[in-house]
Amino acid sequence: AKRNGKLPKAVIAVNLYGQSAKMDEIVSLCDAYGVPVIEDAAESLGTVYKGKQSGTFGRFGIFSFNGNKIITTSGGGMLVSDDEAGIEKARFLASQAREPAVHYQHSEIGHNYRLSNILAGVGIAQLEVLDERVEKRRAIFTRYKNALGHIDGVRFMPEYAAGVSNRWLTTLTLDNGLNPYDTVQRLAEENIEARPLWKPLHTQPLFAPSLFYSHEGNGSICEDLFKRGICLPSGSNLTEEEQDRVIDVLAHLFQTAEVKKWTASIR
Ligand SMILES: Cc1ncc(COP(=O)(O)O)c(C=O)c1O
Known part of the structure; x- marks a missing residue:
């Protein structure tokens, strides 16, 4: 420039x-x-x-x-x-x-x-309640991660070592054959609101004419994350029961995806 x-x-x-x-x-x-x-x-x-x-x-x-x-x-x-x-x-x-x-x-x-x-x-x-809210969001993240983080192909956003994230939204990437849209749709069928990760700005039609510089050599990291990532319900007033419902739906979905991947690999 x-x-x-x-x-x-x-x-x-x-x-x-x-x-x-x-x-x-x-x-x-x-x-x-x-x-x-x-x-x-x-x-x-x-x-x-x-x-x-x-x-x-x-x-x-x-x-x-x-x-x-x-x-x-x-x-x-x-x-x-x-x-x-x-x-x-x-x-x-x-x-x-x-x-x-x-x-x-x-x-x-x-x-x-x-x-x-x-x-x-x-x-x-x-x-005055900011610290409490941050603790609550971090607890929500930890609970999701403890329940689902061990499943193959599921990766929760790591925390930057020199910082403490407020974990405003719990986000994760899927590498288990599921795409974010199907996952969000499946959750919506259970009346649970989730979203794909934010669409990278340079892929918005409004910014199509704008310059975009991608990460050298590795392709566009944000486009890759957008294809694989979702945000989970993370509101500070989410109850443990509500969170368990999200976890149950996802655990079932992820396990089904894992089984499908496994059977595909032995065919
Ligand atoms: C990263 C980021 N920037 C800006 C905004 C816009 O803030 P506001 O809705 O208060 O204009 C939002 C969300 O609303 C956001 O998440």
């Missing part, structure tokens, strides 16, 4: 499913080129990377308080930075770029992106 005279304005690193990206490597590479890093920590609130809270490594960090997040204000989010001027500018743009004049003066396009005081109050109250 530098050779072509087109360095990006910013790099947005996204911490998926609660796991922090390798921020040291990303930040030092971007620093070398003078490109600011924005850390999308929407899914990783409460995650720790090398002893420090996720979302505090880039020039800006963003958090989401959408309904499905680890704490929620029903909608909205939070921008963090120690760049005071940057935060002030964001506040200005999020408040319709309204200039200090009694007659509503605008020289720039702004947005109506404020979080109301009421929702902020709900968010602050929930910060």
Whole structure:
């Protein structure tokens, strides 16, 4: 990009499913080129990377308080930075770029992106239970892994050694002849909501014209994960009984797949 005279304005690193990206490597590479890093920590609130809270490594960090997040204000989010001027500018743009004049003066396009005081109050109250929520999500992950992790061809997302993931969603890859769509469909038949892993952005029709750089030599890792991975129900209010129901359906499905694979191999 530098050779072509087109360095990006910013790099947005996204911490998926609660796991922090390798921020040291990303930040030092971007620093070398003078490109600011924005850390999308929407899914990783409460995650720790090398002893420090996720979302505090880039020039800006963003958090989401959408309904499905680890704490929620029903909608909205939070921008963090120690760049005071940057935060002030964001506040200005999020408040319709309204200039200090009694007659509503605008020289720039702004947005109506404020979080109301009421929702902020709900968010602050929930910060008190953040550690509990992280513990709950981690316990959900461990329970799934203990019940299903030994099955051939099932691999739960490993945890980065220098971090503690909030395990926002329990994710796993399947290498047992089952594809994510059939697995999600089978769970849906039991009234259990699961999803494939997120579709890689460069495969979204909207971004078809955009540049995409794949991992050198190994093909696209995210496309490979998308073909093999699923997210399991992981809400903090999931009861053990509900989780057992998910485990029973999956154990049955995985065992059937294993038997099929085994019989195919001896034919
Ligand atoms: C990684 C990531 N970034 C951004 C968002 C968007 O956040 P919001 O829904 O608060 O706009 C989400 C989820 O909603 C997300 O998971």
